[in-house]
Amino acid sequence: MHAPDKLSIVPLAHSPCGCSLCPTRHLCAAADLEEDVLPLLAACMRTSLPMAKGDHLYREGDPAESCFVVRSGVYKTSTVSSSGHEYITGFYFSGELIGFNGQRDGRYLDTAIALETSTVCRLHIRDLPKLWSIGGGPPLLRMLAERQDCATRQQINLCQSRADARVARFLLESSKRMQRLGRDSALIPMPMSRTDLANYLGITLECLSRILARFRNAGLIRAERTEIQILVLANLESLAFHTS
Amino acid sequence: MHAPDKLSIVPLAHSPCGCSLCPTRHLCAAADLEEDVLPLLAACMRTSLPMAKGDHLYREGDPAESCFVVRSGVYKTSTVSSSGHEYITGFYFSGELIGFNGQRDGRYLDTAIALETSTVCRLHIRDLPKLWSIGGGPPLLRMLAERQDCATRQQINLCQSRADARVARFLLESSKRMQRLGRDSALIPMPMSRTDLANYLGITLECLSRILARFRNAGLIRAERTEIQILVLANLESLAFHTS
DNA sequence: CGTCGCTTTGATAGCCTTCAAGAAATGTGG
């Protein structure tokens, strides 16, 4: 199916990533570090060459010696249940940690795929003590907790039975993410297919399509194939938290 | 409402926990450690005095300087949305990590409450380097990844629209947990109220009650107030993964 | 023994899934 050392297939840049020059260094472990230790951080991380849309970062079951921080682009993770059904478990933007679940038993528990041209910074688990020694401990803990919280918030979102509330919350969540990235918080990129998003939200493709059409007809959003613009934030918020 | 230094209210035992004598030491960070470093581990952790049912381990918003490992009993975590609705986000048995999400921004993101007489081992975040130095790093990473995976599995469970599949998966998940604890995997303790469980599963109290009745009438389980016995595992599994 | 909270059971309405078909977008070869 694929080579067991699949990880080595992700091509790494020959030189260290050079965190000092990274446009997204304020999003990752570098955030809290002094400028003069950034070269030391760069010694712990290696930047990947650009991965194309559809490329695998790692596959479920691969031996897991690293975790990754998204540097640019978007990734999705998915897992296959024992019944053969595929579940989309997350979407990952710049500065977000991915692949840490491999530390449970040394093998990745999900599959990570680039949704567009993307790059990651790779962190070997064996380098964690080094990362810690230069002050990278707290930011790492923060990223771990952030990832944790992201899964919990999605868990809460899925507890909302109403499909329109799930979609509204997804848009609001994405909006906050864009804000954190310093981008337009009203412009939500949609690099994933409708099928993947519906899967992630626990609803059918048709239902998602209908709800987006409803939101569009109500003037709440402007929906295109690859991006959604939020027009009336307040109405989305009332939909998101309307318990009925 | 409550004192800001609420954490100190959790009463700690005067002496270190003595991991060497802990009946559940094979479940936590002590699992991979040699016998002779267990006293060093005990220097990082402090065991709480028994907490009564309903006692708070910490509250949402409390400053977070520690995380905890459940030593005995069961805890639940919950969070309140901006609309005022409460969501149950998890149940925690022996050996499971709790409260780590506080490391995102220094304050706990949820509230943890004992569901029965319970104890925890408290780990100060500032002691993490010490823990690491005695070889506790990998087990800690494993517990973090385990917690992460637990949230992801629940996320997947909630994507299953059918309520009976959610309940079946919850029972199977709990069964595996009991097996990991070395207890009877067919006997699922139910220390939480039906209301809390329904909330956690994203269905209504009435729906949960009906489904348990259906399972009972079909001879799949024997349901009591505080525990459920699995009678026919195979049928529950086919229900859990039946995509329809 | 009575009250109160929790759980179970019943009936109706609304939402989502499913199946089906059409529209739009994407990719490919000439």
Added chain:
DNA sequence: CCACATTTCTTGAAGGCTATCAAAGCGACG
């Protein structure tokens, strides 16, 4: 650059499942 094939997305109609409202058991506790 255009025509065509394929995938992806949208729209429609019917049925099933769950939420909601309502009321009755049941058990804990004073």
